[in-house]
Amino acid sequence: MRRSCILSLTLLGAASSSLAAGVTVQKPGLTVPAKYASQKAAAEKIFTTSYSAYREFAFGHDELHPVSEGVGDDLGGWGASLVDAMGTLLVMGLDDLFVEAVNFTSTLDFNTPPVPQDISVFETTIRWVGGLISAYELSGEKFPILVTKAKEVADKLAFAWIDGNAMPYNTMDFTTNSPVIQTTNIAQVGTLTLEWSALSKYTGNATYKELAEKGTIAVAELATPLPGLAPQVVDPATGQFADAYITWGGGSDSYFEYLLKYARYTNNANNIFIDTWKTAVDSSIHTLLKTSTVGDWSFLADQDDQGLIRHVGSHLACFYAGNWLLGGQLLKNQTIVDIALKLNDGCWNTYAGTATGIGPETFAFIGTDGNFTGGSAITAAQLAFYNEHGYYITGSDYIQRPEVLESNFYAWRVTGDTKYLDRAADAIASFNKFLPTTVAFACLNDVNNPSAGFIDDMESFWFAEVLKYLYLTFDDPNHISLDTHVWNTECHPLIAPPALSSYQGSGSLIPPKPFTTPTSIAPRPAVSPKTQPSGVPAQ
Template sequence: MLPSCVRFLTLLGAASSSLAGVTVQKPGLTVPPAYASHKTDVEKIFTTSYAAYKEFAFGHDELHPVTEGVGDDLGGWGASLVDAMGTMDLLEEAVNFTATIDFSTPPVPQLISVFETTIRWVGGLISAYELSDEKYPILITKAKEVTDKLAYAWVGNNTMPYHSVDFTTNTPQIGTNSIAGVGTLSLEWLALSHYTGNETYGKLTEGGVIAVAQLPAPLPGLAGQNVDPSTGQFTNLYVTWGAGSDSYFEYLIKYARYTNNANTIFVDSWKTAVDSSIRTLLRNSTVGGHMYLADYDAEQLIRHVGSHLACYYAGNWLLGGKLLQNQTIIDIALQLNDGCWNTYASTETGIGPETFAFISSDGNFTGGAAITDEQLAFYNEHGFYITGSDYIQRPEVLESNFYAWRVTGDTKYLDRAASAIASFNKFLPTTVAFACLNNVNDITQGFIDDMESFWHVGLFRRSVCVLNLCIYRFAEVLKYLYLTFDDPTHISLDTHVWNTECHPLRAPPALDSY
């Protein structure tokens, strides 16, 4: 069998807009006219957010360093992609500025995250190139330049990259990496292989994922949270679908779809992880019967915890369940989606918290503080209790809601998206922008003085081509909301695979089965 990255070059080269094989989206899906106005509502949020970014932050961003949220752009050019009115002026401005970027000279000395830069910069540049009908080859040139710098994260014979690289010295910071940091590069780097003809990019990242997947795992298919690239072994056996592990699992099934099973270890690893999760991690709350995926710690104890970030798993399971034509996975995914939505529906603001916990038939162990009387009272009413009350504009609940709409066509998911828009418009606006919240269940605790990059801005992030006329510069939250009310045929789940930052990448026609 050809290596996955080699076979992919042939597969994608033969891709067309026609559908073949298994489908993910419900055939013939349309948005009912009664919901049409909500797309405009999202555009209004976008224009307000964009105007604030232009006024207060444009031109002051930096290349993404090792920590999330410190800065996503270089020179602010990512913010100027295209305005929500559909003109091309801002796209031209962005492309012209992109051509001037010198990735060999970062604006300040810093360590650059391989993971964060890949999912934002590399994925965003390639997606923008595709969605602008390949009109701007400079986007691929710049994607190659930044990826060539990131490639210094691989040292010697290591199959796994280190977490971060000093762009000034071209040396990595020696230390551990998360499995998400190793496993969330493959889509973007393989796409770059396609457009440059250099197979090395795809081989590097694919090799890292395979190495993780082949390690003896704490539970079948469920890799530990951290690895040491110098030894190729786990350093942390904590199992979670949440932070640190999340997009490793997410990319297993997406890479299988993107490469059409050129190497079956990806789909097999995802199937094993899901089966193992159903057997070991799946829990229902004792109040309301809400379904969640628990964590599993190094002491082999189940932790009854959840997070906004982890709620992407419902959408990921819907995608995989459809590709595998496995109704059991689909049904469970829809219940997981309902459990995550319940964290929105139960709060004062109608917005879900950062972290939460629950009680199941096997207890309420979280590995943290004991449940308080106030939390218990909340649990007895809502079937979960809040452990981290902030909202930092995460997208994952609305991401899974988007997948649920596209897969089922049930308008209750449109209603939920509309409810989120109403909540955002009511509780997040400041005098100039949309801010984060300190407490989703107590609005009197006020704002966090931030507008997160995954809400609105970032380097060519979460761009979406609409009617082939423009690329909309929505970030994840606004993009998933916009796409929920947009024509499902514009960018279909059957023609594209989304990276973890919601950049759509063009995929070959699907197989008949996975």
């Protein structure tokens, strides 16, 4: 308890140097050295090669299967790769291709999925609502049809709130406008605020914003096992948690991400968002922050339903370094920034340690406090790998995750240290060496064994996130600045208001509330590709 109080005071007391004219996130005067100019072009080349193949073999479908030259439609069938690519097309100045994408999107009918299936509120929001609004802004508001289409799809998704529930269900039947009644996770509930608030801004209808906010606030107001750290599974019917598992990884990740980003986007219109984020970070430093016995690498561990620390990590969870860098800067808190840079190094080491130079989907480590993972015992081969690299692989696939490169992007923009440019350049080289198929870039079965072959998929977020983050790493930092935009979890930038001089919120951490572990622990919902983790609004 003594340690908790001291650290809490450190976190809260670090904001005194906030800039009177507004907090800045990016290092002032930052420029990319000329010697890295070729890397920006290299990132664009990967994008144009990938997008050309998509246009030839899968245009209008959700994604290209680059090995078989087939198509996938598991995100509604409305062309998820198309909308995910829109913003990147604009960022790269590929205006003709962007207009083609707008023309196609303007014809879409969101009343019924082209390929019959249930629809994820979360996945559709971050791509379609977020992507369309972002493209509208990036194109200088020249294409109002993009807002119209964002509204059309949101009006269908709004049926996820029923029976007066604060939290939406995540899975929708668009044919009947009815949700699938089942538990969901905090990432799915809490990753709507940026997009739906932006939609309210451009439609003048506050209902979208209010629906999204009330779900997140309902989660944030519940008692939690650790202060600020919500468990993963929630039941919209009861408005209560259905487990006690804590993680910054899939199924929880972007709930924590949006607490901070929404505080920035709304300039602390409601302190519960920043206060909950600060409390979550404080608790994480106390309880989840662990170091490996080899290499002294830093990671955020999980805490399971029994309160045991699991020494596990994931590519998805590695967004936390960038998120903490953003938050540390907004709070003017060097403690958080310094820890975030160590977390970033730990995540980058999962790239540096593999045969391909690309990080695995999941990994584990032996901490100075123990090695429990909740899974299988470490094998001799894994132990040997750990003794060399300070982590070991538990899920060897690479499905074009962006999170390590996302955090690397934040580290560059915050510090100006060119080692982060070198790391991004290494990733580009690895992608060019190990991911190309005959027509485009695919996922890998095993990042430590290139001969294991491809996974026949090219994710829509390859266009939205991986290649945009890489391109922006080498682009003029003033083009789309961390001081002028907030990125949604799919890397669609949204224009932010001028920053406040402080993001301390109430100035306090949220006090703990008594938490009772549910007597029956619900199975964690199947993790979606991204999180792996009452009625239409009034007109």
